[in-house]
Amino acid sequence: MLLTLVTFIPLIGGLALLFVPKGKDNIVRGIATAAAAVALIISLMVLLGYDKSIGGMQFIEQCCWIPSLNVTYFMGVDGLSIAMLVLTTLLSLISVIYSYNVTSRVKEYFFFFLLLETGMLGVFLALDFFLFYVFWEITLVPMYFLIGIWGGPRKEYAAIKFFLYTLFGSVIMLLGIIALYFTSAPHTFNMLELAKQAPLFTKLFQNVIYVALFIGFAIKVPVFPFHTWLPDAHVEAPTAVSVILAGVLLKMGTYGMLRVSYSILPQAVVYFALPLAVLAMINIVYGAYCAMAQKDLKKMIAYSSINHMGYVLLGMAAMTTAGLNGAIFQMFNHGIITGALFLLVGVIYDRAHTREIEGFGGLGSIMPVYTGIMTVAVFASLGLPGLSGFWSEFMCFLGAFQVQNTWMKIITGFSAIGIVVTAAYFLIMIQKVFLGPANEKWKGLSEINTRELISVVPLIIIMVVLGFLPRIVMELSSASVDSMLKALGTIKP
Amino acid sequence: MMLVPFIGISAIIFAIGVYGALTRRNAIGILMSLELIFNAANINLVAANKFLNLENSIGIIFPIFVITIAAAEAAVGLAIILSIYRQTKTVYVEKINIMKW
Amino acid sequence: MNTALLKDFIYLVPEIFVLCLGILILGFDLFIPERFRRRYIINLSVWGLLLSLVLLVYAPAKGLILGNMVSIDAYGVFFKGIIILSTVFALTMARYYAPIKDEVIGEFSALVVFAALGMMFMVSSSDLLMIFLSVEFVSIAFFVLTGYIKNDPKSAEGALKYFLIGAFSAGIFVYGMSLVITSTGTTNLKAMTEILRGPGAYSPLFICGFLLMLVGFGYKIAMVPFHSWAPEAYEGAPTPVTALLSTASKAAGFAVLLRVALAAVTGKGDLVMALAVLSALTMTAGNLMALQQNNVKRLLAYSGIAHSGYILMGVVAACSGTAPALGITSVLLYAFVYMLMNIGIFAVIIAFFNKTGSDDMQSYSGFSKSNPYLALVLVVFLVSLAGIPPTAGFIGKFYVFSAIIQAGQKFLWLAIIGIMNSVIALYYYFRIAYFVYFGEQKDERKVELSTGLAVIAGVTAVLVLLACIYPDPFISAAAGSVLNLW
């Protein structure tokens, strides 16, 4: 019951919001916070209850849903989903708290937000493909409204672009899902069952389905050349929504690849490993260079997301223990780190109403606490040893380099450029914004306030703790990774 | 092979009707062309009945219903034409164009 | 006299009941004072139709009756259910639709009930004669209903265009039938199925005739290139009639088209391919034209054309020979689902129209601020029309795509075109949502939602959501209706 509960508690909270009388915004905020907090508590209970020594799927819930299609309501968690589950509930609660500064149409805002949380949780917990798809698409509608109503100046454009891109991907994915269903015997949407039947699928079929699903997932990640919606959406979205978008929604893409493609279409995964690595390289290098060219702080972080998701893809393409563990770890870290960065950019934007990097200067003396926190987050993002980002990036590269394939080694080598560039633009940013003489114009900026601290500090703590104890996440993921590799290992490239 | 000439005749009448319906500008003119089409179908059916000896004389029964429908359609159609004439003072199809076609 | 034949009329109890209801309304109309007329007459017709729905559920299935003219089967019952439900919804809407005056509400209701009767015959017809008669029956009733608003040139114009194209295609339809009858020697669909399974049955004359008949069907379901009446009639007609035209009339059209197609083209590759091409054309053209619309009713007309294209995908699958059951199920399910969401959205449009007197998209600006709940319901319908879960539209789309994929690789291109189209469709549906949610508020007045409209919008919205959250009853009903089609 825990998984169902955690998925639908936000939705119930959201529906409860609709009955709050007009004008009582604080009650709305309270209910939303309570719902998100309960979800977080339940997800922590799941985390503690998960038996790492056994691994595999646990907390399984399965019951009949649409018998005529053999669709079941089927949920369960393994190490991979637990990491995503905790990430989602944590970032959701933090974003809800941060969103107290939303003052227009509060009720609608939190309704859409909680609906979005339900959708995301459902994606990470569903083990039935049909259910998975339903949750996958449920996330689109609230996101459209969240960007479109509460976003920045070009919000309408960004919202519809996001919607069209991702819908395009998901309907192509739908074709793939239906084809899988009709090819399996007996017809099923059950992911575990499909994984068992994987050897029966022909190679050609696997490749075709892989491409169909890949388009759906790649648009979410986003993989180059499907990435163009991301900068628009991230920049225009309100701060808390950017956090969710970067922190959780992008992970849905890589999660889908790992959960679906890696278990159900192993032959195709092996076949497409090298192309995927090339795309990963492009993501890393291209994302880094684009980020470097940005003048807008938020846009820079948006492009850095493309770059960081490239690491995840590289780790996945490697298909080694280190690579896959690194990929999962990086998914989690990127959620935490980029989430924190977006919150921090939001903090300064709320005060200065601008995000131009060039315009700032010497903020370090004006807002010392803020500067300190920002520096930690940035260092985590560029992979400074001692912070969590280092381990995951290191493992992704290590995993990729271990592959006995010259092309793969070359690709990995080129990708390393991305790390250097990332370090460069982050350091330049720190220097331009925080160091140097204090700009007169910004003398009046107030220090980061309590609400903002409450939302950012937990993330910083996680970065530091995981920097010293990466084991916490690794232990979770390694069990799932082992079973994934076992399925992939039998296939010769 | 007696049937084929009748199909030919009815095809010619049908085509004339289609031509009229496509080119007439007057709504009543279009209506008259439609009657040609209905009659073409009837000729076909009656001829088929004669030469194929259809079950239950469907070739004679069907046209009765076609004529009935044609009459009902003409009545309603002319009522529509009259009501639009009262409002716009025209029965020319192209001129009746508040909404874009 | 063959009296045994006439005993079969007992199986037509729901139809006869509806006929009596129509006549009763006409008589009732004469004795009711004008100020009560609206309420009493609409109530009478709505409750009468609901009663006939009960009769329908309990009427036994029998198969072919009355000289094989009609087939009383579950397939027909399913469609009759759709028809009666949407008629009930449309009549309830009509009660709150101001342009239909009190003094003509009696004839209006009677005509709507008669139209429903015609459609009920349409969906159970199993003989070309019956098909022709009932299709024309429905057309004639709708010609009148479309032009029902007096002194509204738009309504008259819509009716004229609907009539001219309708009568023209009826002529082509019946001429095509005459060729089909000449080449097969029968009007009965069952007999035709058997004849066409024989060697050399697909004579050139038959194919000619069938293609001409397709014009008639194409007109009824607003298939490209016979769709041009739809936007005119939809925009001009009183909105309750538009709702009925786009749901019941279309569903009935598909019911009869599917019956004929199953008999005539199953396994005939070229003709099935022709249908597939028409399906692709219909959805693409409908969607592309919908992109440019500013009037919500017109937009829904074009979107309805696009939806016809999707349903045709199901018809193609049903006739492909590889996925008959799933294809038919998908058509049934889609027709039902489409009915729900379209009725719902038209209820919202009427509520809005009653306040502002406008159907323009721009006038919806800021609607969500003045009416947050109604706007939310509207979004549910839009999401459903776009085919996104958790709404009924998704289940419908899922089924047609499933059917076309099961039909084989030959039709994969059609599925891909369908995919592209659902993305295009999203854009214009959410253009409405754009105005509703993002637009500047122009009109602070709250839309006064009359009980009837609120009930329609609420019930359909709940059903739209329920059809995805707990779809099994709907799916089993549709799948069960496929059995014993002959």
Next chain:
Amino acid sequence: MLLLLLFAVVAIISALMVVSMKNIMHCALFLALFLLSVAGIFFCLDADFLGIVQILVYVGGIIVLILFAVMLTSRVSSALMEQTNEQKGLAIAACLLLVAAITTAAFKTSLVTAFYGADPEGTTRTTGELLLTVYALPFEIASVVLLVSLIGAIVLAGKKGE
């Protein structure tokens, strides 16, 4: 046989007149001639009952209706105005193609035909019997259709509700 040919020729010529005459009144009169000659064809094909129906309903009913409408709208139906639109050439081509397609199809289709003798009593009795037995349902429906069109025509053309 000769009579049949005559009727057919008259029918085709008058049909051409219906779609090409400029004066709409003349069109209506040629339509009447066309309908009469079609009735003649029916008689020649031993469909006597149908022929009578054709004359009574069509010539007696529909033509009168059309003439009424022509006269009521006569102000604009003058002979001076161009009665056809610009798509003439295209329409002619399409129609020729249509005729060619249908006749070719008819030739290519092997129809097993025979000339069945006429019923000496005429078809009226059998038609009547069929209409009340096998075709009872369509017969009833046709009556409802007429009722609907009656109501419809009254509603649309009448003054009520203005």
